[in-house]
Amino acid sequence: MADEKIPYSLNSKAVSQATRAWLHTRGVKIEEIAELVLLLQQKYYPSLTLEECIHNVEMVLTKREVQNAVLTGIQMDLLAEEGKLLPPLQDMIEHDESLYGVDEILAFSIVNVYGSIGFTNYGYIDKLKPGVLERLNDKGTGKVNTFLDDIVGAIAAAASSRIAHRKQAERERDLGLPHEPEDSEETSRRLHAEKLKTK
Amino acid sequence: MADEKIPYSLNSKAVSQATRAWLHTRGVKIEEIAELVLLLQQKYYPSLTLEECIHNVEMVLTKREVQNAVLTGIQMDLLAEEGKLLPPLQDMIEHDESLYGVDEILAFSIVNVYGSIGFTNYGYIDKLKPGVLERLNDKGTGKVNTFLDDIVGAIAAAASSRIAHRKQAERERDLGLPHEPEDSEETSRRLHAEKLKTK
Amino acid sequence: MADEKIPYSLNSKAVSQATRAWLHTRGVKIEEIAELVLLLQQKYYPSLTLEECIHNVEMVLTKREVQNAVLTGIQMDLLAEEGKLLPPLQDMIEHDESLYGVDEILAFSIVNVYGSIGFTNYGYIDKLKPGVLERLNDKGTGKVNTFLDDIVGAIAAAASSRIAHRKQAERERDLGLPHEPEDSEETSRRLHAEKLKTK
Amino acid sequence: MADEKIPYSLNSKAVSQATRAWLHTRGVKIEEIAELVLLLQQKYYPSLTLEECIHNVEMVLTKREVQNAVLTGIQMDLLAEEGKLLPPLQDMIEHDESLYGVDEILAFSIVNVYGSIGFTNYGYIDKLKPGVLERLNDKGTGKVNTFLDDIVGAIAAAASSRIAHRKQAERERDLGLPHEPEDSEETSRRLHAEKLKTK
Numbered sequence: 001m002a003d004e005k006i007p008y009s010l011n012s013k014a015v016s017q018a019t020r021a022w023l024h025t026r027g028v029k030i031e032e033i034a035e036l037v038l039l040l041q042q043k044y045y046p047s048l049t050l051e052e053c054i055h056n057v058e059m060v061l062t063k064r065e066v067q068n069a070v071l072t073g074i075q076m077d078l079l080a081e082e083g084k085l086l087p088p089l090q091d092m093i094e095h096d097e098s099l100y101g102v103d104e105i106l107a108f109s110i111v112n113v114y115g116s117i118g119f120t121n122y123g124y125i126d127k128l129k130p131g132v133l134e135r136l137n138d139k140g141t142g143k144v145n146t147f148l149d150d151i152v153g154a155i156a157a158a159a160s161s162r163i164a165h166r167k168q169a170e171r172e173r174d175l176g177l178p179h180e181p182e183d184s185e186e187t188s189r190r191l192h193a194e195k196l197k198t199k
Numbered sequence: 200m201a202d203e204k205i206p207y208s209l210n211s212k213a214v215s216q217a218t219r220a221w222l223h224t225r226g227v228k229i230e231e232i233a234e235l236v237l238l239l240q241q242k243y244y245p246s247l248t249l250e251e252c253i254h255n256v257e258m259v260l261t262k263r264e265v266q267n268a269v270l271t272g273i274q275m276d277l278l279a280e281e282g283k284l285l286p287p288l289q290d291m292i293e294h295d296e297s298l299y300g301v302d303e304i305l306a307f308s309i310v311n312v313y314g315s316i317g318f319t320n321y322g323y324i325d326k327l328k329p330g331v332l333e334r335l336n337d338k339g340t341g342k343v344n345t346f347l348d349d350i351v352g353a354i355a356a357a358a359s360s361r362i363a364h365r366k367q368a369e370r371e372r373d374l375g376l377p378h379e380p381e382d383s384e385e386t387s388r389r390l391h392a393e394k395l396k397t398k
Numbered sequence: 399m400a401d402e403k404i405p406y407s408l409n410s411k412a413v414s415q416a417t418r419a420w421l422h423t424r425g426v427k428i429e430e431i432a433e434l435v436l437l438l439q440q441k442y443y444p445s446l447t448l449e450e451c452i453h454n455v456e457m458v459l460t461k462r463e464v465q466n467a468v469l470t471g472i473q474m475d476l477l478a479e480e481g482k483l484l485p486p487l488q489d490m491i492e493h494d495e496s497l498y499g500v501d502e503i504l505a506f507s508i509v510n511v512y513g514s515i516g517f518t519n520y521g522y523i524d525k526l527k528p529g530v531l532e533r534l535n536d537k538g539t540g541k542v543n544t545f546l547d548d549i550v551g552a553i554a555a556a557a558s559s560r561i562a563h564r565k566q567a568e569r570e571r572d573l574g575l576p577h578e579p580e581d582s583e584e585t586s587r588r589l590h591a592e593k594l595k596t597k
Numbered sequence: 598m599a600d601e602k603i604p605y606s607l608n609s610k611a612v613s614q615a616t617r618a619w620l621h622t623r624g625v626k627i628e629e630i631a632e633l634v635l636l637l638q639q640k641y642y643p644s645l646t647l648e649e650c651i652h653n654v655e656m657v658l659t660k661r662e663v664q665n666a667v668l669t670g671i672q673m674d675l676l677a678e679e680g681k682l683l684p685p686l687q688d689m690i691e692h693d694e695s696l697y698g699v700d701e702i703l704a705f706s707i708v709n710v711y712g713s714i715g716f717t718n719y720g721y722i723d724k725l726k727p728g729v730l731e732r733l734n735d736k737g738t739g740k741v742n743t744f745l746d747d748i749v750g751a752i753a754a755a756a757s758s759r760i761a762h763r764k765q766a767e768r769e770r771d772l773g774l775p776h777e778p779e780d781s782e783e784t785s786r787r788l789h790a791e792k793l794k795t796k
Contacts, residue, residue: 298712303714307716315702318705319701320720321716322718322720322722322724323720326720364696
């Protein structure tokens with residue numbers, strides 16, 4: 001038969017949908033992550049709405065780097081919950097061992113996507129464990145959320161950074177200051193056109 | 200008088216223009232960074248053009264995280280060149296001391312913006328020092344480029360990661376696979392519309 | 399003449415002493431950083447003393463990676479305070495601009511030395527700004543501590559991680575569990591001797 | 598019965614031994630990692646021996662942060678090899694997908710333990726894939742080493758950084774320069790004694 005071996009080709013939509021589906025299966029709603037964002041950001045932007053926070057969380061979740069971390073972390077939690085990891089890794093993840101920091105490392109790769117300004121928000125929320133994080137961190141349920149609680153906090157921190165960048169852009173526009181959007185194909189086309197003109 | 204103290208408000212266009220101006224002043228052309236990108240990526244994408252690489256370098260340079268690192272690094276080089284840093288920091292930066300790694304740390308914050316897949320490209324190019332990097336790394340000129348050579352390599356690595364993400368998107372489109380673009384407001388509006396329909 | 403050009407050779411003691419001297423000059427006492435550590439760790443280790451925290455802060459400060467970050471950060475603060483940086487970098491650092499994250503990046507390189515378990519402590523303390531951090535963060539003094547407040551928080555977080563590693567070692571010893579110290583030349587000699595015996 | 602639930606207590610020796618055992622099971626010899634180190638460092642230190650490199654690799658492997666990354670990465674490879682991960686993560690790891698960078702993230706947490714000066718060595722070796730890395734990267738064997746090849750490169754890079762720090766210390770001693778060892782309890786005791794004397 002011809003198609004015996006179809007070469008592997010990634011389907012980014014499948015990765016994206018799996019990310020949302022796995023979060024849902026593990027009991028995390030986008031709205032709950034958005035509530036963390038609102039908690040972190042409303043003192044800086046009093047008019048910030050939950051709807052805006054939801055939008056920003058959704059944008060964060062479209063990033064491949066974020067999807068990779070979410071899927072890998074939830075997979076580890078699932079396997080630990082089913083007792084399918086080898087000792088001593090099984091014990092470390094099952095007990096959320098204090099010297100095991102791979103969960104923080106994955107979380108950090110999420111925060112990093114929107115830059116270093118999110119570091120502080122991540123640490124703060126991960127320590128206080130408000131809202132959904134408190135539930136995820138409850139050790140008496142038989143569930144293992146060693147990776148997931150850090151990942152959810154990181155998504156909230158990344159969305160907060162995204163908001164900070166957008167709000168600055170809005171402020172500049174409101175003040176009539178010259179503004180330069182980040183990594184936008186439109187900007188690029190304009191810059192290119194300007195350059196041609198000056199040649 | 201009313202305006203005695205005008206509150207500070209960032210002007211993102213000024214930051215963006217300073218980034219390009221400082222690179223220019225330090226003798227680094229966008230085209231030279233693009234050549235590093237082409238060197239890194241042409242074996243994976245034989246049809247990649249220098250023009251595309253230039254575009255991707257320009258996009259990387261519109262990111263605030265990148266601009267912050269470029270400006271900070273070049274500032275340190277300038278001050279070291281003028282002998283204006285305090286010892287022993289002056290000596291460490293002037294001599295590109297092997298145990299001083301803050302230049303690598305700044306470079307890394309650039310690479311990180313487009314995700315972890317750029318780590319390898321950065322290290323590779325920083326070690327081999329092809330093209331513009333060889334010139335920047337020449338210690339006999341009286342110039343101090345301790346930060347700049349790492350920063351230029353990092354911009355090239357980040358642009359390479361950006362290309363990898365874009366090329367994957369193109370491939371999916373060519374194969375007729377479902378595709379989901381990353382962090383795009385358009386996608387968001389579509390997702391939102393779909394959600395409203397299913398309610 | 400013979401000694402016209404003495405080749406540069408780093409003097410690690412000078413780097414170490416400068417680190418302590420610069421912190422002192424900028425008004426930060428080791429004891430104050432230790433108090434942050436105590437605040438972070440006393441709920442986990444009720445018998446932890448300030449003296450132990452001081453010791454751990456001092457050990458963190460002997461690390462070259464930490465010294466590099468401290469010296470670089472304080473240098474930037476000093477230059478910004480004197481108005482000697484170029485615009486727009488001068489403005490960004492002087493005003494502790496919310497989208498400028500190089501201070502967090504340097505802080506992070508400090509935390510990282512004792513591993514990812516310190517990420518959370520850093521973010522938490524950097525957000526709450528207890529003790530010395532509140533004073534450093536006071537914007538009405540004419541002082542610029544944009545880098546220093548993050549750096550001090552990071553040293554406290556790193557010392558906390560160091561304590562977590564040591565306390566685990568103590569606990570294992572108390573429980574009579576087999577223990578393996580980290581990166582110790584002694585362990586190495588023992589491992590080597592064991593290997594020779596089994597040959 | 599009394600002992601119904603023995604509280605979990607980590608056994609650092611078990612973690613350390615598992616790290617070495619898993620590397621061995623996956624066909625990686627300490628000597629092979631040491632050869633990578635020698636390759637990276639012999640041009641800087643012509644008298645460096647393989648024995649010294651072995652010692653430095655062994656020291657890197659005693660670090661908990663490193664052990665965590667090694668165990669987690671090998672576990673992912675094993676599960677992917679057995680087809681036990683959920684799609685699409687299974688596909689991404691099995692095919693070493695170019696946009697999947699969690700392997701690089703784990704590798705990086707290893708390099709970071711000995712500071713930022715190792716970034717370059719890691720990227721360089723991960724790109725060139727000399728020695729054991731070429732074998733690990735061979736996709737035709739049915740084995741999945743998506744994580745392991747990056748991890749082995751990272752251990753070699755970390756060992757190289759460790760050597761750079763030690764060699765600097767040796768050089769200072771040879772030149773009769775004042776020297777300050779990093780994070781050593783001995784130094785601490787001496788510093789403490791000096792302080793008491795000056796009181």
